[in-house]
Amino acid sequence: MNSKPYEAPLALIGDLGATHTRLALVCGDERICSKSYSTQAALSLEALLEDFLDTEAGDLAQYGGLKGACLGVAGHVSRGEAHLTNVGWRVSEVSIQRLLGAPTLLVNDFYAQAVAMPLLSQDSLVHICGPKHLVPESGRSFGVLGAGSGLGEAILVSPQSDAISARQQVETQVLADDWLVVPTEGGHCRFAPRNEEEVKLNRWLQGRYGEHISVERVVSGAGLVDLFYYFLGEQDLPVGFSEPVKGAQITQAAFERGCEISLETISHFVGIYADEAANLTLKSNAGVVFLSGGVTPHLLPMIHKEFPSHFVKKGRYQSLLADVSVWVVTKTDPGLFGARALAERLIQSF
Numbered sequence: 001m002n003s004k005p006y007e008a009p010l011a012l013i014g015d016l017g018a019t020h021t022r023l024a025l026v027c028g029d030e031r032i033c034s035k036s037y038s039t040q041a042a043l044s045l046e047a048l049l050e051d052f053l054d055t056e057a058g059d060l061a062q063y064g065g066l067k068g069a070c071l072g073v074a075g076h077v078s079r080g081e082a083h084l085t086n087v088g089w090r091v092s093e094v095s096i097q098r099l100l101g102a103p104t105l106l107v108n109d110f111y112a113q114a115v116a117m118p119l120l121s122q123d124s125l126v127h128i129c130g131p132k133h134l135v136p137e138s139g140r141s142f143g144v145l146g147a148g149s150g151l152g153e154a155i156l157v158s159p160q161s162d163a164i165s166a167r168q169q170v171e172t173q174v175l176a177d178d179w180l181v182v183p184t185e186g187g188h189c190r191f192a193p194r195n196e197e198e199v200k201l202n203r204w205l206q207g208r209y210g211e212h213i214s215v216e217r218v219v220s221g222a223g224l225v226d227l228f229y230y231f232l233g234e235q236d237l238p239v240g241f242s243e244p245v246k247g248a249q250i251t252q253a254a255f256e257r258g259c260e261i262s263l264e265t266i267s268h269f270v271g272i273y274a275d276e277a278a279n280l281t282l283k284s285n286a287g288v289v290f291l292s293g294g295v296t297p298h299l300l301p302m303i304h305k306e307f308p309s310h311f312v313k314k315g316r317y318q319s320l321l322a323d324v325s326v327w328v329v330t331k332t333d334p335g336l337f338g339a340r341a342l343a344e345r346l347i348q349s350f
Contacts, residue, residue, distance in 0.1 A: 136287025146293025
């Protein structure tokens with residue numbers, strides 16, 4: 001613990017996902033403390049926050065109490081309320097603000113990640129394909145998507161773009177060095193099979209989940225496991241596997257032991273991931289695309305090998321996609337990095 005507090009205001013930041021919830025106290029650029037929780041084991045977000053505040057009561061007192069908070073949550077946020085799709089929780093900005101006793105901002109988790117992207121340095125990124133640009137050319141956007149517990153997607157658009165009207169510039173919050181953050185729920189769009197194998201996969205998934213199969217059902221941690229079981233079929237589990245199969249078992253078997261079913265699983269996963277990244281690119285006119293999420297860095301060997309060819313496979317627009325810079329984000333907790341920037345702006349507004 002520091003002997004005297006910083007002059008910068010103390011903020012609470014958080015990244016609430018379906019698997020883990022990460023909370024931290026920050027003062028300026030310094031992270032004072034942080035803690036990770038199992039989201040599935042918790043009763044509510046309020047219960048996690050109360051535990052965190054109790055645990056860090058000493059730091060809260062030393063730094064003069066909270067001055068603001070920003071939490072990124074894995075769900076659609078509207079009018080300060082969110083439903084966490086893969087957890088079943090409903091959270092409210094008002095109730096959290098009442099609990100914390102400080103101004104609070106609740107945003108989609110990929111909103112927070114998108115804010116972080118223009119702020120990342122190249123040592124937090126791995127280049128996959130296209131030019132090695134970190135900023136798109138004038139008039140083009142950033143695309144951000146990431147496979148984790150789900151599939152998050154967001155867009156950053158330059159306010160100087162011809163696509164942004166003066167009215168939209170006034171009504172949309174300008175963040176991340178004057179980029180407009182557009183959160184989406186693109187991961188819940190329908191999965192579009194590209195070949196006979198994927199048509200069979202789609203039918204298999206419909207047998208499990210019903211008629212609507214979103215791309216998130218495939219491009220996510222749970223989707224990776226489902227793909228593995230699809231290719232496993234009636235065969236016995238390979239050597240080294242145990243039930244229930246986890247994503248870590250699949251990646252380890254593929255890249256350390258050369259397990260054929262695991263390699264086939266990851267190959268198809270990366271192909272569908274690349275196709276969805278190309279879809280987001282075409283819809284947003286992105287010039288730079290960032291791949292984030294907890295699953296993505298673990299697939300880097302296959303992403304390097306197969307992502308580029310699938311990404312550009314869009315017929316007449318192949319040359320446009322070949323000119324897009326694609327990067328994998330290796331920075332730990334980019335959502336917290338973005339939440340910190342948002343919390344700072346929130347505090348400055350009061």
